[in-house]
Amino acid sequence: xxxxxxxxxxxxxxxxxxxxxxxxxxxxxxxxxxxxxxxxxxxxxxxxxxxxxxxxxxxxxxxxxxxxxxxxxxxxxxxxxxxxxxxxxxxxxxxxxxxxxxxxxxxxxxxxxxxxxxxxxxxxxxxxxxxxxxxxxxxxxxxxxxxxxxxxxxxxxxxxxxxxxxxxxxxxxxxxxxxxxxxxxxxxxxxxxxxxxxxxxxxxxxxxxxxxxxxxxxxxxxxxxxxxxxxxxxxxxxxxxxxxxxxxxxxx
Numbered sequence: 258x259x260x261x262x263x264x265x266x267x268x269x270x271x272x273x274x275x276x277x278x279x280x281x282x283x284x285x286x287x288x289x290x291x292x293x294x295x296x297x298x299x300x301x302x303x304x305x306x307x308x309x310x311x312x313x314x315x316x317x318x319x320x321x322x323x324x325x326x327x328x329x330x331x332x333x334x335x336x337x338x339x340x341x342x343x344x345x346x347x348x349x350x351x352x353x354x355x356x357x358x359x360x361x362x363x364x365x366x367x368x369x370x371x372x373x374x375x376x377x378x379x380x381x382x383x384x385x386x387x388x389x390x391x392x393x394x395x396x397x398x399x400x401x402x403x404x405x406x407x408x409x410x411x412x413x414x415x416x417x418x419x420x421x422x423x424x425x426x427x428x429x430x431x432x433x434x435x436x437x438x439x440x441x442x443x444x445x446x447x448x449x450x451x452x453x454x455x456x457x458x459x460x461x462x463x464x465x466x467x468x469x470x471x472x473x474x475x476x477x478x479x480x481x482x483x484x485x486x487x488x489x490x491x492x493x494x495x496x497x498x499x500x501x502x503x504x505x506x507x508x509x
Contacts, residue, residue: 349365349369349370349373349450350442350447350450362454363454363457363458363462363463363464363465363466364465364466365465365466366403366465366466366467366468368400368402368403368467368468369403369465369466369467369468369470369471371400372393372396372397372399372400372403372406372468372471373393373396373450373471374396375395375396375397375399375400376388376392376393376394376395376396376397376399377392377396377439377440378396378399379392379395379396379399380392380436380440381436381437381438381440383420383423383424383430384430384431384432384434384435384436385427385430385436385440386430386434386436386437386440387440387441387442387443387446388440388441388442388443388446389427389442389443389445389446389481389482389483390443390445390446390449390475390478390481390482390483390484391419391423391426391427391482391483391486392440392446393446393449393450393471393475393483394419394472394475394483394486394487395416395419395420395423397409397468397471397472398410398414398415398416398419399416400468403467403468403469404467404468404469404503404504404507405467405468405469405471405472405500406468408469408472408496408499408500408503409472409492412491412492412496413490413491414487414490414491414492418490419486419490422485422486422489422490423482423486425489426482426485426486426489427482443481445478445481445482445483446478446483448474448477448478449471449474449475449477449478449483450471450474451474452473452474452477452478453466453470453471453473453474454466456470456473456474457470460505460508462508464507464508467504467507467508469500469501469503469504469507470504472500473497473500473501473504475487476492476497
């Protein structure tokens with residue numbers, strides 16, 4: 258706390274605690290100095306002091322952040338400041354940046370973007386240093402609302418099963434290892450993303466790149482963790498064709 262906050266806290270202490278109570282120690286149950294009513298009053302005044310100190314800290318921190326503190330609300334400092342909206346670019350990392358300048362690149366759907374974000378989070382939960390195809394698969398299931406996630410669940414492929422199979426394939430990470438905030442993509446995971454973009458361009462659809470294409474991109478990376486996990490849980494070429502047909506229906 259800074260000096261101003263300390264001074265205000267001391268002033269509050271002096272105002273909230275009466276002169277009689279101010280110089281007495283905290284009443285233990287063996288102390289004969291205070292009866293039950295006085296003891297209750299003491300606790301009430303202490304709670305008032307604690308609440309006042311918390312409010313003071315909030316007020317000072319709010320002022321430091323350029324905000325005014327009101328009961329239950331924080332409003333921008335100054336009457337003419339406009340709220341800033343966050344604009345999300347609907348693109349994911351690509352290993353072929355030159356392709357973006359050749360022709361307009363299709364955008365990823367909001368569900369696919371969220372699945373990618375959840376993939377990074379799942380990699381951190383598993384304490385892996387990178388975001389692999391297995392993490393992208395977990396991201397699709399964690400997002401949970403896409404057609405790809407629904408298809409996987411309807412075929413008995415759940416997030417918990419994928420986690421268990423991932424540990425069988427890659428092993429457990431060191432429990433004392435801390436993943437970076439954004440674990441970098443492995444080469445197969447990057448290829449899965451680029452496969453989905455290329456496939457969308459090949460089909461000539463004008464819509465967004467869905468999570469179903471991301472799932473097919475994971476399956477296309479043969480021999481890597483995501484594809485191995487899918488295969489061990491019963492996903493095969495027939496189911497891949499079903500997913501592709503589902504994506505075509507959604508694009509229509």
